[in-house]
Amino acid sequence: SELTAAAADTGTVTFEQHRRLLLAMGYRMxxxxxxxxxxxxxxxLRWRTADTRALRSPRAWLITAATRLAIDRLRHARRERLHxxxxxxxxxxxxxTTADPADAAAxxxxxxxxxxxxxxxxxxxxxxxxxxxxxxxxxSHAEVAAVLGASPATCRQWLxxxxxxxxxxxxxxxxxxxxxxxxxxxxxxxxxxxxHTALLALLADDxxxxxxxxGAVRAARRPALGPRAVSRLAxxxxxxxxxxxARDPAWLNGAPALVLRVPDGDVSGALLITARAARIARIDLxxxxxxxxxxx
Numbered sequence: 497s498e499l500t501a502a503a504a505d506t507g508t509v510t511f512e513q514h515r516r517l518l519l520a521m522g523y524r525m526x527x528x529x530x531x532x533x534x535x536x537x538x539x540x541l542r543w544r545t546a547d548t549r550a551l552r553s554p555r556a557w558l559i560t561a562a563t564r565l566a567i568d569r570l571r572h573a574r575r576e577r578l579h580x581x582x583x584x585x586x587x588x589x590x591x592x593t594t595a596d597p598a599d600a601a602a603x604x605x606x607x608x609x610x611x612x613x614x615x616x617x618x619x620x621x622x623x624x625x626x627x628x629x630x631x632x633x634x635x636s637h638a639e640v641a642a643v644l645g646a647s648p649a650t651c652r653q654w655l656x657x658x659x660x661x662x663x664x665x666x667x668x669x670x671x672x673x674x675x676x677x678x679x680x681x682x683x684x685x686x687x688x689x690x691x692h693t694a695l696l697a698l699l700a701d702d703x704x705x706x707x708x709x710x711g712a713v714r715a716a717r718r719p720a721l722g723p724r725a726v727s728r729l730a731x732x733x734x735x736x737x738x739x740x741x742a743r744d745p746a747w748l749n750g751a752p753a754l755v756l757r758v759p760d761g762d763v764s765g766a767l768l769i770t771a772r773a774a775r776i777a778r779i780d781l782x783x784x785x786x787x788x789x790x791x792x
Contacts, residue, residue, distance in 0.1 A: 510548075514558050517558075519533065523589060523608065524608065525567075525569075525625065526570055527613050527616070531569060539562045539565060542565075543558065559643065560642070563629065563643050571621055580710065580711075582707070582709055582718075583706045583707065583719055585610070585780050585787075586614070588610075588748045588753070588787065588788075590746065590790065591748070608750055610768050610780050611770045622650075622651075625654075627655060627662065629643060637651055677752035679698065680753070680769055686698060687730060695727040695730065695731070696723050696727055699726055699776050700772060700776060700777045703722065703779070704721055704778050705719060705720040705779045706780050708784050709783045710785075713783040742756070743756060743767075744757065748766060748768055749768060753769070755791050763788045765781060765788065766782040767779070
């Protein structure tokens with residue numbers, strides 16, 4: 497019994513050492529911190545009932561288990577999103593300021609920009625997993641094939657297609673964090689002044705405004721496209737609602753953003769921008785209360 501207890505304690509310690517890595521993987525795969533946390537719990541349940549004494553690599557076992565669970569969850573989530581009310585956006589991820597840069601999880605979360613997360617949504621579950629395993633976790637093609645239960649040739653095809661869809665020029669033209677923050681500040685200043693000329697100067701020609709209320713909160717049911725449409729909509733939203741919210745600077749999905757609060761302090765939304773070539777290419781307003789529960 498003492499040996500069993502010792503093994504259980506060792507297994508718990510081992511799992512906890514990988515918890516943040518699994519959580520980061522889950523978020524990259526599912527676009528939801530809530531679902532990622534459930535994924536980690538399901539992985540733990542499998543881990544605690546498995547015979548792990550002879551494992552050569554607990555990390556590989558945990559990554560394999562979590563990836564397969566994530567693929568199943570992603571397939572189910574995509575069926576559910578077909579009935580989602582209005583546009584769907586990933587749940588915002590609040591960065592942990594105490595994260596160790598050498599931690600594998602910190603590296604996984606180094607680039608979870610809203611633009612990247614939305615690009616990942618274009619991939620099939622297999623393509624998404626292959627990209628994460630090979631390009632982020634440095635797994636070999638053979639290891640990727642073993643995790644996904646597919647042939648190495650199939651995994652190579654998934655990886656090739658995923659890279660083509662994700663590595664677009666637009667994704668590589670992001671400004672520095674300081675420039676990003678300045679753009680956000682100028683955007684809010686222009687909205688406060690209702691200065692449409694200044695707004696138009698900040699917006700890219702293909703700018704997109706997307707609001708995610710999830711059917712729980714009133715929000716535009718379709719994205720607004722183009723500088724003039726986005727400028728008009730943003731100005732109207734400011735006058736009707738946004739201007740009355742408290743706006744706290746935050747670091748969400750790897751960039752400066754705003755956490756919005758009603759007067760009593762409860763979180764009411766998150767405003768994120770995606771910058772490209774010194775202009776704003778995306779404005780994402782997340783209002784679905786279930787996606788705001790984990791914001792600071």
